[in-house]
Each structure stands twice: as C-alpha cells, then as structure tokens.
Amino acid sequence: MTKLSVNINKIAVVRNSRGGNLPDVVRAATSIERFGADGITVHPRPDARHIRYDDVRDLKRALTTELNIEGNPIPEFVSLVLETVPAQVTLVPDAHDAITSNAGWDTVRHRAFLTDVTARFHAQGIRVSIFVDPDPAMVAGAAACGADRVELYTEAYARRYPADPAAAVEPYLAAAEEARRQGLGLNAGHDLSLDNLRFFVQRIPWTDEVSIGHALISDALYYGLENTVQLYRRELITAK
Template sequence: MTKLSVNINKIAVVRNSRGGNLPDVIRAAQAIERFGADGITVHPRPDARHIRYDDVRNLKRVLTTELNIEGNPIPSFVDLVLEVQPAQVTLVPDAPDAITSNAGWDTMAHRDLLTGITARFHERGIRVSIFVDPRPEMVAGARACGADRVELYTEAYAREYAADPARAVAPYVAAAEEARRQGLGLNAGHDLSLENLAAYIRHIPWTDEVSIGHALICDALWYGLENTVALYKREIKKGTL
C-alpha cells in the first residue's frame, strides 16, 4: 500500500502569519499521525517563511512515523539533516525565492553535487530521494547518483488531469517503469488531490509514498483534519482496487 506523508508547511504558514504558536505545528503533526498518516513531510527554506529549522528539530523528538525533510542541499540544510537524521531526505532544486518547488533536478548536469550529498547522508543511515521531472533519463541519472528513491514532480499531471487523464499520467508511468528497472523506490508529490490521487495510484500502484500538503490542508478547512486524512487514505486504497 502506498504510504501517505502529510506536508505540514501550510500549517506553519498560518502560525507565522500572526506570530505566537497558533496553530501549534508540533501538536498538528502528532494529530495527523494519530489520524492515520504514515509520515510527516517538512520543507524548511532559508527565509523561514513556514517551517523553521527549530520546528524540524522539535518534530524529530516526538514523531513516531517517518520524518521526511525536503529541500535544496545548501550548507545549512545539509547540516540540519545530518543533525536531525530523519528517515528520509528529499533533495529539491528550489531557488531561495521560489514560492513552491517548480522543477526537478537535472541529475546528469548535477551528478557530482548529488552524488557527494547522497553519500554524506548515507553515512548517517538516511534514505535519499531525488526530486525529478517525469523523464526516464533523469530517473536513471538519480540512480547513478546513488539515490535510494526518486520523487516524481506531479504538477504537470495535476494540471492536465481534468482535460485528459490518460495523457496526463503517461509520462509518469514511463518514468515509474524506469525507476523500477533501476531498482529505485518511488515517491510522488506536488498538487496531488482528492480528485486525481486514486487515478495516479491506479496507473502506478508500486508508488511507495505520496507527499501531499497544500491540497490536503485546504480540504481540511471544509472536512476537518481527521476526516481529510482518512479521505486521502481512502483514495490511495481506491487506487489499488
């Protein structure tokens, strides 16, 4: 069964908008675990506009499911990951001023960088996933860098899904098949939602994990957080039937 890792960045955005500690990010993460999520994802950025480095440290102390830390491997990020030692780190090539992640790595052009960073994390027993566009050659490049998994950047799938679901998912199936040939684990994330998640899993049932934040937190405004986590888990299960 594909695991659900909930990205809690948007909860931190609400907290930071007023100062103080409402909503409590740590309490929210613990509740999300209790509601059935298989992991928690965070993506700290240098400007601390949502998740802060201290949030990551505090989460590691209390979480009982997997912690996945996403980010661009700048020196401060690398130091944080080596200190916290999460179950998984996802390397994402986002610029400091990016609103959200908007592209995967060119794993061939950045092979030396990614290989060196991956080796450092492996020394601490941290699983490494590399964020890539749905291109088989980038998946193969991630394997050459020593990655354990790739995370397919699913923004294009989500954007094109309503118009033509089969066409939207086709590049992802090809990239996922390459990951399987390469012996890589497979994650997916970005703009997956209640509307498109089951179809994605149905086409790529060997997906190990989906990381979902923005859509899930938006849905929680209407359905409540506990019910929303259950709804996303249901869509994952529906995709396997």
C-alpha cells in the same frame, strides 16, 4: 499500500502570519499521525516563511512515524539533516525565492554534487530521494547518483488531469517504469489531491509514497483534519 506523508508547511504559514505558536505545528503533526498518516513532510526554506529549522528539531523528537525533510542541499540544510537524522531526505533544487518547488533536478548535469550529498546522508543511515521531472533519463541519473528513491514532480500531471487523465499520467508511467528498472523506490508529490490521487496510484501501483500538503490542508478547512486524512487514505486504499 502507497504510504501517505502529509506536508505541514501550510500549517506553519498560518502560525507565522500572527506570530506565537497558534496553530502548534508539532501538535498538528502528532494529530495527523494519530489520524492515520504514515509520515510527516516538511520543507524548511532559508527565509523560514513556513517551517523553521527549530520546528524540524522539535518534530524529530515528537514524531513516531517517518519524518521526511525536503529542501535544496545548501550547507545549512545539509547540517540540519545530519543533525536531526530523519528517515528520509528529499533533495529539491528550489531557488531561495521560489514560491514553491517548480522543477526537478538535472541529475546528469549535477551528478557529482548529488552523488557527494547522497553519500553524506547515507553515512548517517538516511534514505535519499531525489526530486525529478517525469523524464526517464533524469530517473536513471538519480540512480547513478546513488539515490534510494526518486520523487516525481506531479504538477504537470495535476494540471493536465482534468482534460485527459490518461495523457496526463503517460510520462509519469514511463518514468516510474524506469525507476523500477533501476531498482529505485518511487515517491510522488505536488498538486496531488482528492480529485487526481486515486487515478495516479491505480496506473502506477508501485508508488511507495505520496507527499501531499497544500490540497490536504485546504480540504481540512472544509472537512476537518481527521476526516481529511482519512479521505486521502481511502483514495490510496481503493486504488489497489
């Protein structure tokens, strides 16, 4: 079954809005694990506006499922990943002032850089996923960089889904097929929700993992955190 990794950045946003440690992101993450998630995703940014570098260190000590650290591989980020040695690192080309990730890598233009960073993480046994737009050429480029997986940036899918689900998923299916041809694992994330998740996985059943944060944490305000994790797992189960 496609695995569910829950991005807990938004929980850290609430904590940071008041200072202190309420809500406790480590407690939330271990609860999410207990509720059935397969992993936890964090995206520490240089401005520490949500997850902080020390949060990553604390989470690595506390988690029993996979930790996935996302981010732009600036020197400070690379050092953090090499120190904490998560199960997976997802390389995302976001600018320091981006509200959220808004584009995938040009894996052809940045091949030398991505190849070097990937090799450094592989030397520590860390699985490397590269965040890409649904473009077969960028998927093939990620394979050429030595990546283990790609994560398809699904914002466009989520935006187009209400009007025409089949058309929305079409470029993602082409990119996913290229990933399979290249021998790459396949992740997906950004704006996936209870509304559009099942259809995506039904059409691309070899998706290894979805990373979901904003929609899931928002739904938890209405349904409760435990119930919400189960609702997302149910979408993945019934997609098969």
